[in-house]
Amino acid sequence: MIELIEKIEGEAKLDFSFEDGKIDFVDIEFMTARNIENILKGKSPLDALVINPRVCGICGHAHLIATVEALEDCYENIEISKKAKIIRELTLTFELIQNHFKWFYLVMRPLFGEKQEVLKATYPTQLMAKAIAVFGGQYPHTSYAIVGGVVCDVTEMDIIKVKHYIEEAIKFFELNVVQADTKDFLVCDNVDKVLKKSGDLPDILKEIKKKKYLHHGKSYDRFIAFGENSYFSKGKSHKTITTHNISMDHVKEYSNPNSLAKNVLYKDKYYEVGPLARAMINKVPLVKDAHRRYGDNIFSRIIARVCEIPQLLNHSKELLEQLDLSEPSYIEPSIDITKINGSGESAVEAARGSLIHKVDIENGVIKNYEIITPTQWNLGNGTKKKLGVSQKAMIGLEDVQTAELVFKTFDVCSVCTTH
Amino acid sequence: MRVLWLSSIACNGNTHSFLNYPYMEQFLNDFEFIYHPVIDSNYSLKEIVTETIACDILLIEGSISDEFKRADVPVVDIITKYAKIVKKIVTVGTCATFGGIFRESDYKDTTGLHFVKEVKIDKFKDLLNKTISLSGCPVHPEVLVNTLYAIKKSVDLQLDNFLRPKDYFAYTVHNGCTRNEYFEYKVDNHKFGELEGCMFYDHGCQAPFTHGSCNKILWNEVNSKTRAGLPCMGCTEPTFPKSNLFGTKKNMGIPQDLPLGVGKRTYLTLAGITKAFTIDRLEKKLFDD
Ligand code: SF4
């Protein structure tokens, strides 16, 4: 039984097989591929900063940051000011926040029978877009992070402006998503306390319990994150064991006979990436509590993603404080990138999880470019013997609607998956 | 008014740019999406492609190829079907208008609706008089929304050669940039990461010959690329994306592409005059004396 999944930045086809009234396999097919990696071949390296954000309209900024870091990795030595690093991290953080708000209000809530509240998605996301625009000039699709730093300079007035956008977004969160003081919410380590609150998040979580959905969406309980910054650390976690010792060398892509999206594995195993993975690796108390009670199910996945909103808002305030405006925003690299022969790679945490870019530069042009997106990890199309993460999460469900819900808790994005 | 938002080969950047429109509540009261990539609609994509749902405006996002399908139906067939019944067709973004970035994708013969770069194509020529082009990568939300209102009001919009409304595309992006003084007096001291300087001379700013209103209406109501210090990439133009976007192509020291309507002799004369004086204020940092 084939179901067309829409409104996911494109579309996907899920082909369900049932046995004894239960889903026993799902074939996931993404039908479009634009082949950005090919478009990049032969281009001047810096042009990738303009092209790559166009991989995706909702997480293009993560592609920009991954690109600039991959290009900088081609240098043996390159100096980037702390200020530039902080600004890059800030804008990427704002993109994550806008994504989560959109996912929660445009995708998740309607799946629980609520009317889609577009304005609740657009109001806070516009604040975040403005905050990015203060540094980057516009959102979406700026290319303001360039090899050597960022193109903008900012003044105290800009900082004040950005701070107000953040405060306003926090207020929105406290009024709508979880009606509580964010400061308390951030240190909360007990999901029961959240369930007692009012707000759009507790509403959904209560629904999950009421509808007896708590067993839905379990997968391998195996998580990985490659991106590292002042908030996220890299590592992997399986059940309760976490290690930070991982290497991108073990990441392998495999093409997929049935779909235009490639599967990606770490040491030959599927891993889940994204907010739940990050929270498990970073040991976020509230998410750990959800996971301890319910495992890697939809409840944990939803609470993890929404929880990132106040965490990141709060963290971005701290980052703003750390900005030293007297530092340079940009330090011209001593060697022009077109004079470089070399390879570079980068990993950043995008909204949906780890995003990896790899580039080879030869004679001043891009010889090869490789992009591994978060959704390739989560939405890989495995076989019956070896299921992908979201496939496994759908096995055993009794109907297609619930399966679609489970699928979408991974925050599906078709354009990124296939790029 | 009923609007169909059809995505073709795209990154969905226009979809998300549109979500930045500040007066969304008003807009959603005045228009109904029969389909939109992320906003809920009364019809599914399946219904849109298999039936013909009443509709007033067709929005196309993304470049077009015969090979590309939505819900198993070639996107060209969906366009042809709805083009017949709608009052206006709007190409949303540079891909849908000129082919854009995804002109280079793996799909066969990828184009905009009426143009491949500057070249007019015949495929949909009977739709030419129904089409308005809104280029930009992405399109500016206000440009899109106000054009839809103009259609609703039956305003007779003046369009340029590429069918773009002059209200937004008669200007150059250079208009309103905070770096204008450095341009005017030809102070070529721009360095990245600074508030000062103009990117036209060395860093590839295409704004003086790019049609658009970025610096007039600003992005996200707060800024623009060039104000922030990023060269204009010329994303509203048929040639987008050009190559070597962070550098200015020059012939014997003179920028290859000159400001719109300015001849080489005029440019050289002006440059000659400005060489004769220095403006101290523009040689220094804005803030420190
Ligand atoms: S930076 Fe670009 S837009 Fe700004 S003044 Fe110079 S040429 Fe014009």
Ligand code: SF4
């Ligand atoms: S400034 Fe130039 S590149 Fe940027 S959005 Fe405007 S037209 Fe496009």
